Amino acid sequence: MTTPAEPRQNPATAQTSITEGTSGGWVLGAVLVTLGLCLSLLRVVGEGQRMVLLRFGKVVAVRGPGLVLVLPVLRRGVRVPLGATRVDLLWIDAVTADGVPVTVNGSLLATVTDPATYIAAPRSPGAIEAVAADQVRAFVRRRELAALAGPSRDALDAVTGRIGDRVRGWGVEVDGLELSRVEVRLGDELIGWAARRPGPERNGGKSTVDATSNRFHGIGTLHQIVTHGGQRLGLLVDEDGRSHVAVYAGEDPDVPAQTIVLEPGEADRLADLLHTRSVSDRLADLERRVLELTREAR
Template sequence: MASIPLGSRTTRGLNTVQAFLRLVIFLVSLTVFFGFTILVSGLMTALAPFLGPATLAVGGLVSLILAIMVSRTLYVVPEYERVVLLRLGKFIGVKGPGLFWVIPYPPFFRSVAATLDIRVQTRIIKAAETLTADNVPVGTEAVIFMRVEDPERAALRVANYYEAVFQAANSALKDTVGTMELSDLLGDRQTVSDKLKNIIDSAASSFGVDVTSVEITDVHVPPDLIQELSVLAQSRRSAQAKIAEAEAEKIIAEKFEEASRTLSSRAMEMYRLNVLERLGREEGSQIVVYGMGGGDGDMGQAISAAPAG
Protein backbone atom coordinates (compact mmCIF):
# COMPACT_ATOMS: atom_id res chain seq x y z
CA MET A 1 0.00 0.00 0.00
CA ALA A 2 1.30 3.44 -0.93
CA SER A 3 2.20 5.92 1.76
CA ILE A 4 -0.73 7.92 3.07
CA PRO A 5 -0.39 11.73 2.90
CA LEU A 6 0.37 13.51 6.13
CA GLY A 7 -2.77 14.61 7.95
CA SER A 8 -4.86 11.71 6.65
CA ARG A 9 -3.21 8.90 8.56
CA THR A 10 -5.29 6.89 10.96
CA THR A 11 -4.13 4.24 13.38
CA ARG A 12 -5.46 1.01 11.95
CA GLY A 13 -4.67 -0.78 15.21
CA LEU A 14 -7.44 1.26 16.84
CA ASN A 15 -9.98 -0.30 14.48
CA THR A 16 -10.90 -3.10 16.88
CA VAL A 17 -13.83 -4.32 14.77
CA GLN A 18 -11.58 -4.92 11.78
CA ALA A 19 -8.97 -6.59 13.96
CA PHE A 20 -11.56 -8.87 15.54
CA LEU A 21 -13.11 -9.87 12.20
CA ARG A 22 -9.69 -10.55 10.72
CA LEU A 23 -8.88 -12.78 13.69
CA VAL A 24 -12.11 -14.69 13.24
CA ILE A 25 -11.45 -15.17 9.52
CA PHE A 26 -7.90 -16.24 10.26
CA LEU A 27 -9.02 -18.90 12.74
CA VAL A 28 -11.78 -20.19 10.47
CA SER A 29 -9.48 -20.27 7.45
CA LEU A 30 -6.72 -21.97 9.42
CA THR A 31 -9.18 -24.60 10.66
CA VAL A 32 -10.45 -25.31 7.17
CA PHE A 33 -7.03 -25.41 5.54
CA PHE A 34 -5.46 -27.46 8.32
CA GLY A 35 -8.41 -29.86 8.28
CA PHE A 36 -7.90 -30.33 4.58
CA THR A 37 -4.18 -30.86 5.24
CA ILE A 38 -4.94 -33.58 7.79
CA LEU A 39 -7.24 -35.32 5.29
CA VAL A 40 -4.60 -35.20 2.57
CA SER A 41 -1.94 -36.35 5.05
CA GLY A 42 -4.09 -39.37 5.95
CA LEU A 43 -4.46 -40.29 2.30
CA MET A 44 -0.73 -39.92 1.73
CA THR A 45 0.02 -42.08 4.80
CA ALA A 46 -2.15 -44.82 3.31
CA LEU A 47 -0.08 -44.68 0.13
CA ALA A 48 3.31 -44.37 1.79
CA PRO A 49 3.85 -44.09 5.56
CA PHE A 50 6.77 -41.64 5.26
CA LEU A 51 4.70 -39.18 3.17
CA GLY A 52 2.15 -38.55 5.95
CA PRO A 53 4.33 -36.53 8.36
CA ALA A 54 5.96 -34.62 5.51
CA THR A 55 2.56 -33.74 4.02
CA LEU A 56 1.29 -32.65 7.43
CA ALA A 57 4.29 -30.38 8.05
CA VAL A 58 4.22 -28.74 4.63
CA GLY A 59 0.44 -28.52 4.64
CA GLY A 60 0.39 -26.95 8.10
CA LEU A 61 2.82 -24.24 6.99
CA VAL A 62 0.84 -23.57 3.80
CA SER A 63 -2.41 -23.47 5.80
CA LEU A 64 -0.94 -20.86 8.14
CA ILE A 65 0.24 -18.66 5.24
CA LEU A 66 -3.07 -18.97 3.38
CA ALA A 67 -5.07 -18.12 6.52
CA ILE A 68 -3.00 -14.95 7.05
CA MET A 69 -3.39 -13.94 3.39
CA VAL A 70 -7.17 -14.44 3.43
CA SER A 71 -7.68 -12.55 6.70
CA ARG A 72 -5.71 -9.53 5.46
CA THR A 73 -8.07 -9.00 2.52
CA LEU A 74 -10.88 -7.81 4.81
CA TYR A 75 -11.29 -4.08 5.46
CA VAL A 76 -13.69 -2.26 7.78
CA VAL A 77 -13.55 1.47 7.12
CA PRO A 78 -15.19 4.03 9.47
CA GLU A 79 -17.52 6.77 8.25
CA TYR A 80 -14.78 9.40 8.10
CA GLU A 81 -12.38 7.41 5.89
CA ARG A 82 -12.20 6.46 2.22
CA VAL A 83 -9.96 3.86 0.57
CA VAL A 84 -8.58 4.41 -2.95
CA LEU A 85 -8.28 1.13 -4.90
CA LEU A 86 -6.06 0.15 -7.81
CA ARG A 87 -6.11 -2.87 -10.12
CA LEU A 88 -2.79 -3.66 -11.71
CA GLY A 89 -1.73 -0.10 -10.91
CA LYS A 90 -4.80 1.58 -12.41
CA PHE A 91 -7.48 3.44 -10.47
CA ILE A 92 -10.73 1.47 -10.23
CA GLY A 93 -12.68 3.27 -7.52
CA VAL A 94 -13.09 4.49 -3.96
CA LYS A 95 -14.44 2.26 -1.19
CA GLY A 96 -15.94 3.04 2.19
CA PRO A 97 -17.39 3.31 4.65
CA GLY A 98 -18.26 -0.20 5.81
CA LEU A 99 -16.97 -3.71 5.19
CA PHE A 100 -15.43 -4.84 1.89
CA TRP A 101 -12.73 -7.12 0.50
CA VAL A 102 -9.55 -6.15 -1.31
CA ILE A 103 -8.11 -9.29 -2.92
CA PRO A 104 -4.64 -8.80 -4.41
CA TYR A 105 -4.45 -12.33 -5.80
CA PRO A 106 -5.40 -13.59 -9.25
CA PRO A 107 -7.72 -12.90 -10.93
CA PHE A 108 -8.53 -9.71 -8.96
CA PHE A 109 -5.09 -8.08 -8.49
CA ARG A 110 -6.52 -5.26 -6.36
CA SER A 111 -4.50 -3.10 -3.99
CA VAL A 112 -5.03 -0.15 -1.66
CA ALA A 113 -3.35 3.04 -2.87
CA ALA A 114 -4.19 5.21 0.15
CA THR A 115 -6.57 5.59 3.06
CA LEU A 116 -7.80 9.17 3.37
CA ASP A 117 -9.45 10.98 6.24
CA ILE A 118 -12.28 13.13 4.85
CA ARG A 119 -12.99 15.04 8.06
CA VAL A 120 -12.32 18.77 8.30
CA GLN A 121 -8.67 19.43 9.15
CA THR A 122 -6.98 22.64 10.26
CA ARG A 123 -3.59 24.15 9.55
CA ILE A 124 -2.03 27.38 10.79
CA ILE A 125 -0.27 29.50 8.17
CA LYS A 126 2.07 32.41 8.86
CA ALA A 127 3.46 35.29 6.81
CA ALA A 128 6.34 36.83 8.74
CA GLU A 129 7.61 40.35 8.03
CA THR A 130 5.55 40.94 4.89
CA LEU A 131 5.31 44.48 3.51
CA THR A 132 1.82 45.88 3.07
CA ALA A 133 0.85 48.14 0.18
CA ASP A 134 1.83 51.17 2.31
CA ASN A 135 5.25 49.62 3.12
CA VAL A 136 4.56 48.55 6.70
CA PRO A 137 6.25 45.28 7.80
CA VAL A 138 3.68 43.06 9.50
CA GLY A 139 3.43 39.43 10.54
CA THR A 140 0.13 37.72 9.81
CA GLU A 141 -1.31 34.44 11.06
CA ALA A 142 -4.34 32.60 9.72
CA VAL A 143 -5.96 29.21 10.09
CA ILE A 144 -7.43 27.25 7.20
CA PHE A 145 -10.18 24.65 7.45
CA MET A 146 -10.10 22.03 4.71
CA ARG A 147 -11.38 18.56 3.85
CA VAL A 148 -10.78 15.98 1.14
CA GLU A 149 -13.52 16.36 -1.45
CA ASP A 150 -12.16 14.08 -4.19
CA PRO A 151 -10.18 11.10 -2.77
CA GLU A 152 -8.94 10.11 -6.24
CA ARG A 153 -7.22 13.45 -6.85
CA ALA A 154 -5.93 13.74 -3.30
CA ALA A 155 -4.31 10.29 -3.49
CA LEU A 156 -3.14 10.12 -7.11
CA ARG A 157 -2.62 13.68 -8.39
CA VAL A 158 -0.29 14.91 -5.63
CA ALA A 159 2.22 13.16 -3.37
CA ASN A 160 1.12 15.02 -0.25
CA TYR A 161 -2.07 17.05 -0.61
CA TYR A 162 -1.83 18.37 2.97
CA GLU A 163 1.58 19.95 2.38
CA ALA A 164 0.58 21.15 -1.10
CA VAL A 165 -2.41 23.05 0.26
CA PHE A 166 -0.28 24.50 3.06
CA GLN A 167 2.30 25.87 0.60
CA ALA A 168 -0.41 27.34 -1.62
CA ALA A 169 -2.10 28.94 1.40
CA ASN A 170 1.17 30.37 2.71
CA SER A 171 1.96 31.95 -0.66
CA ALA A 172 -1.59 33.32 -1.01
CA LEU A 173 -1.41 34.92 2.45
CA LYS A 174 1.82 36.77 1.62
CA ASP A 175 0.47 37.94 -1.74
CA THR A 176 -2.79 39.15 -0.21
CA VAL A 177 -1.08 41.06 2.60
CA GLY A 178 1.21 42.71 0.04
CA THR A 179 -1.75 44.13 -1.89
CA MET A 180 -3.54 45.68 1.11
CA GLU A 181 -2.91 48.71 3.28
CA LEU A 182 -2.45 48.26 7.00
CA SER A 183 -5.71 49.99 7.91
CA ASP A 184 -7.68 47.62 5.68
CA LEU A 185 -5.83 44.61 7.04
CA LEU A 186 -6.60 45.59 10.64
CA GLY A 187 -10.11 46.90 10.17
CA ASP A 188 -11.66 44.51 7.65
CA ARG A 189 -10.42 41.02 8.42
CA GLN A 190 -13.53 39.35 7.05
CA THR A 191 -12.88 40.72 3.59
CA VAL A 192 -9.27 39.53 3.78
CA SER A 193 -10.43 36.09 4.93
CA ASP A 194 -12.94 35.79 2.09
CA LYS A 195 -10.34 36.84 -0.46
CA LEU A 196 -7.86 34.31 0.90
CA LYS A 197 -10.45 31.54 0.85
CA ASN A 198 -11.21 32.10 -2.84
CA ILE A 199 -7.52 32.10 -3.79
CA ILE A 200 -6.60 29.02 -1.73
CA ASP A 201 -9.73 27.09 -2.69
CA SER A 202 -8.97 27.66 -6.37
CA ALA A 203 -5.52 26.11 -5.96
CA ALA A 204 -6.62 23.33 -3.59
CA SER A 205 -9.43 22.12 -5.87
CA SER A 206 -6.82 20.68 -8.24
CA PHE A 207 -5.62 18.49 -5.35
CA GLY A 208 -9.12 17.24 -4.55
CA VAL A 209 -9.37 19.41 -1.43
CA ASP A 210 -12.16 21.80 -0.48
CA VAL A 211 -11.18 24.81 1.64
CA THR A 212 -14.26 25.48 3.76
CA SER A 213 -13.01 28.55 5.61
CA VAL A 214 -10.00 30.81 6.22
CA GLU A 215 -9.79 32.98 9.34
CA ILE A 216 -7.24 35.71 10.11
CA THR A 217 -6.22 35.06 13.71
CA ASP A 218 -3.53 37.67 14.37
CA VAL A 219 -1.70 40.60 12.79
CA HIS A 220 1.66 41.53 14.36
CA VAL A 221 2.43 45.25 14.02
CA PRO A 222 5.76 46.85 15.13
CA PRO A 223 5.48 48.37 18.66
CA ASP A 224 6.50 51.89 17.58
CA LEU A 225 3.85 51.84 14.87
CA ILE A 226 1.22 50.75 17.39
CA GLN A 227 1.93 53.91 19.45
CA GLU A 228 1.67 56.08 16.35
CA LEU A 229 -1.60 54.45 15.37
CA SER A 230 -2.93 55.05 18.89
CA VAL A 231 -2.09 58.77 18.69
CA LEU A 232 -3.64 58.97 15.23
CA ALA A 233 -6.81 57.24 16.40
CA GLN A 234 -7.07 59.58 19.39
CA SER A 235 -6.68 62.59 17.11
CA ARG A 236 -9.38 61.29 14.82
CA ARG A 237 -11.74 60.74 17.74
CA SER A 238 -11.06 64.26 19.03
CA ALA A 239 -11.68 65.73 15.58
CA GLN A 240 -14.91 63.79 15.22
CA ALA A 241 -16.05 65.02 18.65
CA LYS A 242 -15.37 68.64 17.70
CA ILE A 243 -17.20 68.21 14.41
CA ALA A 244 -20.18 66.70 16.22
CA GLU A 245 -20.16 69.57 18.73
CA ALA A 246 -20.02 72.15 15.95
CA GLU A 247 -22.89 70.44 14.14
CA ALA A 248 -24.96 70.49 17.35
CA GLU A 249 -24.24 74.21 17.89
CA LYS A 250 -25.20 74.90 14.29
CA ILE A 251 -28.53 73.14 14.76
CA ILE A 252 -29.19 75.06 18.00
CA ALA A 253 -28.37 78.36 16.32
CA GLU A 254 -30.74 77.53 13.46
CA LYS A 255 -33.49 76.72 15.94
CA PHE A 256 -32.90 80.02 17.80
CA GLU A 257 -33.02 81.91 14.55
CA GLU A 258 -36.26 80.19 13.62
CA ALA A 259 -37.75 80.99 17.05
CA SER A 260 -36.71 84.65 16.80
CA ARG A 261 -38.55 84.95 13.49
CA THR A 262 -41.65 83.33 14.99
CA LEU A 263 -41.89 85.25 18.31
CA SER A 264 -43.04 88.88 18.50
CA SER A 265 -40.97 91.51 20.28
CA ARG A 266 -43.23 91.40 23.37
CA ALA A 267 -43.02 87.59 23.43
CA MET A 268 -39.23 87.81 23.21
CA GLU A 269 -39.19 90.19 26.19
CA MET A 270 -41.30 87.74 28.20
CA TYR A 271 -38.96 84.88 27.21
CA ARG A 272 -35.93 86.86 28.37
CA LEU A 273 -37.59 87.57 31.72
CA ASN A 274 -38.36 83.87 32.10
CA VAL A 275 -34.74 83.00 31.45
CA LEU A 276 -33.56 85.57 33.96
CA GLU A 277 -36.00 84.23 36.54
CA ARG A 278 -34.55 80.72 36.15
CA LEU A 279 -31.02 82.05 36.44
CA GLY A 280 -31.93 83.99 39.58
CA ARG A 281 -32.91 80.81 41.39
CA GLU A 282 -29.26 79.81 41.71
CA GLU A 283 -27.74 80.64 45.08
CA GLY A 284 -25.30 83.56 45.06
CA SER A 285 -26.27 84.64 41.56
CA GLN A 286 -26.30 88.35 40.61
CA ILE A 287 -28.19 89.63 37.60
CA VAL A 288 -27.66 92.98 35.92
CA VAL A 289 -30.53 93.96 33.62
CA TYR A 290 -30.28 96.66 30.99
CA GLY A 291 -31.63 97.35 27.58
CA MET A 292 -35.20 96.24 28.45
CA GLY A 293 -36.73 99.71 28.45
CA GLY A 294 -37.82 99.55 24.85
CA GLY A 295 -35.35 102.26 23.78
CA ASP A 296 -35.27 104.12 27.13
CA GLY A 297 -31.54 104.86 27.44
CA ASP A 298 -31.96 106.49 30.88
CA MET A 299 -32.90 103.10 32.38
CA GLY A 300 -29.68 101.53 31.15
CA GLN A 301 -27.63 104.43 32.54
CA ALA A 302 -29.39 104.25 35.92
CA ILE A 303 -28.79 100.55 36.21
CA SER A 304 -25.15 100.85 35.24
CA ALA A 305 -24.64 103.63 37.80
CA ALA A 306 -26.20 101.62 40.61
CA PRO A 307 -23.75 100.00 43.05
CA ALA A 308 -23.18 96.29 42.61
CA GLY A 309 -25.23 94.00 44.90
Protein backbone atom coordinates in the same frame (compact mmCIF):
# COMPACT_ATOMS: atom_id res chain seq x y z
CA MET B 1 0.12 -67.46 36.46
CA THR B 2 0.16 -66.68 32.79
CA THR B 3 -1.16 -63.52 31.09
CA PRO B 4 -2.65 -63.47 27.68
CA ALA B 5 -0.28 -62.23 25.04
CA GLU B 6 -0.97 -58.69 23.72
CA PRO B 7 -2.00 -58.59 20.09
CA ARG B 8 0.85 -57.46 17.88
CA GLN B 9 0.15 -54.44 15.58
CA ASN B 10 0.54 -54.94 11.91
CA PRO B 11 3.57 -52.91 10.65
CA ALA B 12 1.64 -51.78 7.60
CA THR B 13 -1.20 -50.42 9.76
CA ALA B 14 1.22 -48.47 11.98
CA GLN B 15 2.91 -46.92 8.97
CA THR B 16 -0.48 -45.86 7.61
CA SER B 17 -1.40 -44.15 10.93
CA ILE B 18 1.88 -42.19 10.96
CA THR B 19 1.39 -41.13 7.35
CA GLU B 20 -2.18 -39.99 7.99
CA GLY B 21 -1.10 -37.99 11.06
CA THR B 22 1.69 -36.28 9.16
CA SER B 23 -0.60 -35.49 6.24
CA GLY B 24 -3.21 -34.03 8.57
CA GLY B 25 -0.60 -31.73 10.15
CA TRP B 26 0.55 -30.48 6.76
CA VAL B 27 -3.03 -29.81 5.70
CA LEU B 28 -3.77 -27.89 8.89
CA GLY B 29 -0.58 -25.87 8.48
CA ALA B 30 -1.42 -25.08 4.87
CA VAL B 31 -4.92 -23.97 5.88
CA LEU B 32 -3.50 -21.68 8.58
CA VAL B 33 -0.92 -20.18 6.20
CA THR B 34 -3.56 -19.58 3.55
CA LEU B 35 -5.88 -17.99 6.10
CA GLY B 36 -3.09 -15.72 7.35
CA LEU B 37 -2.21 -14.70 3.81
CA CYS B 38 -5.83 -13.86 3.03
CA LEU B 39 -6.14 -11.79 6.19
CA SER B 40 -2.94 -9.91 5.33
CA LEU B 41 -4.51 -8.88 2.03
CA LEU B 42 -7.54 -7.33 3.72
CA ARG B 43 -7.65 -3.76 4.94
CA VAL B 44 -10.25 -2.30 7.28
CA VAL B 45 -11.39 1.11 6.04
CA GLY B 46 -13.25 3.27 8.56
CA GLU B 47 -16.45 5.22 7.98
CA GLY B 48 -14.60 8.52 7.57
CA GLN B 49 -11.99 7.12 5.18
CA ARG B 50 -11.62 5.82 1.65
CA MET B 51 -9.00 3.45 0.24
CA VAL B 52 -7.59 4.56 -3.12
CA LEU B 53 -6.16 1.61 -5.06
CA LEU B 54 -3.30 2.25 -7.46
CA ARG B 55 -1.73 0.02 -10.09
CA PHE B 56 1.72 1.12 -11.24
CA GLY B 57 1.04 4.60 -9.89
CA LYS B 58 -2.37 5.06 -11.56
CA VAL B 59 -5.67 5.17 -9.69
CA VAL B 60 -7.82 2.14 -10.56
CA ALA B 61 -10.51 2.21 -7.87
CA VAL B 62 -11.77 3.81 -4.67
CA ARG B 63 -13.09 1.46 -2.00
CA GLY B 64 -14.59 1.70 1.47
CA PRO B 65 -15.83 1.85 4.07
CA GLY B 66 -15.49 -1.79 5.15
CA LEU B 67 -13.09 -4.57 4.16
CA VAL B 68 -10.96 -3.92 1.10
CA LEU B 69 -8.81 -6.52 -0.67
CA VAL B 70 -5.38 -5.19 -1.66
CA LEU B 71 -3.31 -7.52 -3.82
CA PRO B 72 0.42 -7.15 -3.24
CA VAL B 73 2.64 -6.10 -6.16
CA LEU B 74 -0.36 -5.59 -8.44
CA ARG B 75 -2.03 -2.92 -6.32
CA ARG B 76 -1.14 -0.40 -3.63
CA GLY B 77 -3.66 1.09 -1.21
CA VAL B 78 -3.60 4.65 0.14
CA ARG B 79 -5.94 5.74 2.92
CA VAL B 80 -7.55 9.16 2.50
CA PRO B 81 -9.44 10.83 5.40
CA LEU B 82 -12.67 12.55 4.39
CA GLY B 83 -13.21 14.71 7.45
CA ALA B 84 -12.16 18.35 7.76
CA THR B 85 -8.47 18.74 8.57
CA ARG B 86 -7.02 21.86 10.20
CA VAL B 87 -4.28 23.48 8.12
CA ASP B 88 -2.04 25.81 10.13
CA LEU B 89 -0.76 28.93 8.37
CA LEU B 90 2.29 30.04 10.33
CA TRP B 91 4.67 32.99 10.06
CA ILE B 92 3.45 34.43 6.77
CA ASP B 93 5.48 37.55 6.00
CA ALA B 94 3.55 40.31 4.22
CA VAL B 95 3.51 44.09 3.75
CA THR B 96 0.38 46.20 4.24
CA ALA B 97 -0.92 48.77 1.76
CA ASP B 98 0.65 51.54 3.87
CA GLY B 99 4.07 49.89 3.84
CA VAL B 100 4.27 48.19 7.25
CA PRO B 101 5.83 44.67 7.38
CA VAL B 102 3.73 42.21 9.37
CA THR B 103 3.75 38.52 10.21
CA VAL B 104 0.41 36.72 10.01
CA ASN B 105 -0.63 33.46 11.70
CA GLY B 106 -3.90 31.70 11.03
CA SER B 107 -5.60 28.50 9.97
CA LEU B 108 -8.28 27.07 7.70
CA LEU B 109 -10.14 23.78 7.25
CA ALA B 110 -9.45 21.49 4.28
CA THR B 111 -11.76 18.63 3.30
CA VAL B 112 -11.07 15.98 0.65
CA THR B 113 -14.12 15.70 -1.60
CA ASP B 114 -12.63 13.55 -4.39
CA PRO B 115 -10.16 10.95 -3.02
CA ALA B 116 -9.08 9.73 -6.47
CA THR B 117 -8.26 13.23 -7.70
CA TYR B 118 -6.59 14.09 -4.38
CA ILE B 119 -4.14 11.19 -4.78
CA ALA B 120 -3.62 11.51 -8.55
CA ALA B 121 -3.28 15.32 -8.81
CA PRO B 122 0.36 16.42 -9.15
CA ARG B 123 1.33 18.76 -6.34
CA SER B 124 4.22 19.24 -3.98
CA PRO B 125 4.01 18.62 -0.20
CA GLY B 126 2.56 21.66 1.52
CA ALA B 127 0.97 22.94 -1.69
CA ILE B 128 -2.31 23.84 0.03
CA GLU B 129 -0.46 25.84 2.68
CA ALA B 130 1.55 27.62 -0.04
CA VAL B 131 -1.58 28.63 -1.97
CA ALA B 132 -3.27 29.87 1.20
CA ALA B 133 -0.17 31.87 2.19
CA ASP B 134 -0.09 33.59 -1.23
CA GLN B 135 -3.73 34.62 -0.92
CA VAL B 136 -3.23 35.89 2.63
CA ARG B 137 -0.29 38.03 1.43
CA ALA B 138 -2.47 39.45 -1.34
CA PHE B 139 -5.18 40.18 1.22
CA VAL B 140 -2.72 42.06 3.45
CA ARG B 141 -1.31 44.05 0.50
CA ARG B 142 -4.76 45.46 -0.22
CA ARG B 143 -5.37 46.66 3.35
CA GLU B 144 -3.84 49.22 5.66
CA LEU B 145 -2.44 48.20 9.02
CA ALA B 146 -5.38 49.59 11.00
CA ALA B 147 -7.81 47.45 8.96
CA LEU B 148 -6.04 44.20 9.92
CA ALA B 149 -7.04 44.45 13.58
CA GLY B 150 -10.42 42.82 12.96
CA PRO B 151 -11.17 41.80 9.36
CA SER B 152 -14.83 41.09 8.68
CA ARG B 153 -16.15 37.59 8.11
CA ASP B 154 -17.15 38.54 4.57
CA ALA B 155 -13.60 39.65 3.78
CA LEU B 156 -12.13 36.39 5.11
CA ASP B 157 -14.75 34.35 3.23
CA ALA B 158 -13.72 36.10 0.02
CA VAL B 159 -10.11 35.04 0.60
CA THR B 160 -11.30 31.51 1.38
CA GLY B 161 -13.15 31.45 -1.94
CA ARG B 162 -10.02 32.42 -3.85
CA ILE B 163 -8.05 29.69 -2.09
CA GLY B 164 -10.81 27.20 -2.93
CA ASP B 165 -10.66 28.11 -6.61
CA ARG B 166 -6.95 27.23 -6.64
CA VAL B 167 -7.16 23.90 -4.77
CA ARG B 168 -10.46 22.54 -6.08
CA GLY B 169 -8.64 20.83 -8.94
CA TRP B 170 -6.82 18.74 -6.33
CA GLY B 171 -10.09 17.29 -5.01
CA VAL B 172 -10.09 19.55 -1.94
CA GLU B 173 -12.50 22.16 -0.57
CA VAL B 174 -11.50 24.74 2.05
CA ASP B 175 -13.48 26.72 4.60
CA GLY B 176 -13.22 28.72 7.82
CA LEU B 177 -10.15 30.88 7.23
CA GLU B 178 -9.08 32.64 10.44
CA LEU B 179 -6.29 35.13 11.05
CA SER B 180 -5.54 34.44 14.69
CA ARG B 181 -2.61 36.81 15.12
CA VAL B 182 -1.06 39.70 13.22
CA GLU B 183 2.35 40.74 14.52
CA VAL B 184 3.95 44.05 13.55
CA ARG B 185 7.71 44.24 13.43
CA LEU B 186 9.43 46.85 15.50
CA GLY B 187 11.30 49.17 13.20
CA ASP B 188 11.42 52.38 11.24
CA GLU B 189 8.48 51.32 9.06
CA LEU B 190 6.14 51.13 12.07
CA ILE B 191 7.33 54.45 13.49
CA GLY B 192 7.00 56.05 10.06
CA TRP B 193 3.48 54.65 9.75
CA ALA B 194 2.49 56.15 13.10
CA ALA B 195 3.97 59.47 12.05
CA ARG B 196 1.71 59.55 9.01
CA ARG B 197 -1.38 58.95 11.12
CA PRO B 198 -3.56 61.97 11.91
CA GLY B 199 -1.77 63.84 14.72
CA PRO B 200 -2.17 67.04 16.71
CA GLU B 201 -3.11 70.23 14.96
CA ARG B 202 -0.37 72.82 14.64
CA ASN B 203 -0.66 76.55 14.97
CA GLY B 204 2.15 78.85 13.89
CA GLY B 205 4.70 76.01 13.86
CA LYS B 206 3.82 75.04 17.44
CA SER B 207 1.94 71.94 18.50
CA THR B 208 -1.22 72.42 20.53
CA VAL B 209 -0.20 69.36 22.56
CA ASP B 210 3.19 68.04 23.57
CA ALA B 211 2.66 64.41 22.53
CA THR B 212 0.24 61.87 21.14
CA SER B 213 0.17 58.17 21.95
CA ASN B 214 -0.95 55.10 20.01
CA ARG B 215 -1.31 51.70 21.63
CA PHE B 216 -0.54 48.63 19.46
CA HIS B 217 -1.69 45.26 20.78
CA GLY B 218 1.22 42.87 21.13
CA ILE B 219 3.79 45.59 20.41
CA GLY B 220 3.69 48.46 22.86
CA THR B 221 2.91 52.18 22.98
CA LEU B 222 4.22 54.70 20.46
CA HIS B 223 4.52 58.32 21.57
CA GLN B 224 4.92 61.09 19.00
CA ILE B 225 6.57 64.16 20.59
CA VAL B 226 6.59 67.55 18.85
CA THR B 227 8.71 70.39 20.24
CA HIS B 228 7.75 74.07 20.11
CA GLY B 229 10.35 74.46 17.38
CA GLY B 230 8.49 71.94 15.20
CA GLN B 231 11.00 69.11 15.63
CA ARG B 232 9.61 65.62 16.14
CA LEU B 233 10.73 62.58 18.12
CA GLY B 234 9.22 59.12 18.32
CA LEU B 235 9.32 56.97 21.45
CA LEU B 236 8.16 53.37 21.18
CA VAL B 237 7.99 51.47 24.50
CA ASP B 238 7.56 47.78 23.71
CA GLU B 239 5.98 45.16 25.94
CA ASP B 240 9.41 43.98 27.15
CA GLY B 241 10.12 47.43 28.58
CA ARG B 242 12.65 48.53 25.96
CA SER B 243 12.43 52.05 24.60
CA HIS B 244 12.99 52.78 20.89
CA VAL B 245 13.84 56.44 20.37
CA ALA B 246 13.34 57.61 16.78
CA VAL B 247 14.96 60.79 15.51
CA TYR B 248 13.46 62.49 12.44
CA ALA B 249 16.11 64.40 10.53
CA GLY B 250 16.19 62.90 7.05
CA GLU B 251 14.77 63.95 3.70
CA ASP B 252 11.48 62.14 4.36
CA PRO B 253 9.88 63.76 7.43
CA ASP B 254 7.87 60.62 8.16
CA VAL B 255 10.80 58.15 8.15
CA PRO B 256 13.19 58.16 11.15
CA ALA B 257 16.78 58.92 10.29
CA GLN B 258 17.94 56.84 13.25
CA THR B 259 16.43 54.62 15.92
CA ILE B 260 18.14 54.12 19.30
CA VAL B 261 17.16 51.15 21.49
CA LEU B 262 17.40 51.64 25.26
CA GLU B 263 17.08 48.95 27.91
CA PRO B 264 14.76 49.80 30.85
CA GLY B 265 17.63 50.93 33.09
CA GLU B 266 19.11 53.09 30.35
CA ALA B 267 15.73 54.69 29.67
CA ASP B 268 15.32 55.49 33.39
CA ARG B 269 18.74 57.09 33.47
CA LEU B 270 17.98 59.20 30.39
CA ALA B 271 14.66 60.25 31.92
CA ASP B 272 16.48 61.44 35.04
CA LEU B 273 18.91 63.44 32.94
CA LEU B 274 16.08 65.09 31.01
CA HIS B 275 14.30 66.28 34.15
CA THR B 276 14.95 69.93 35.00
CA ARG B 277 15.36 68.85 38.62
CA SER B 278 16.73 65.68 40.15
CA VAL B 279 14.46 63.00 41.52
CA SER B 280 15.53 63.76 45.09
CA ASP B 281 14.65 67.45 44.66
CA ARG B 282 11.23 66.59 43.28
CA LEU B 283 10.58 64.12 46.12
CA ALA B 284 11.57 66.74 48.70
CA ASP B 285 9.20 69.23 47.09
CA LEU B 286 6.40 66.64 47.11
CA GLU B 287 6.96 65.89 50.79
CA ARG B 288 6.89 69.59 51.62
CA ARG B 289 3.60 70.08 49.79
CA VAL B 290 2.04 67.05 51.55
CA LEU B 291 3.14 68.47 54.90
CA GLU B 292 1.57 71.84 54.09
CA LEU B 293 -1.71 70.20 53.07
CA THR B 294 -1.72 68.20 56.33
CA ARG B 295 -1.28 71.37 58.40
CA GLU B 296 -4.06 73.14 56.52
CA ALA B 297 -6.37 70.21 57.11
CA ARG B 298 -5.89 70.53 60.86
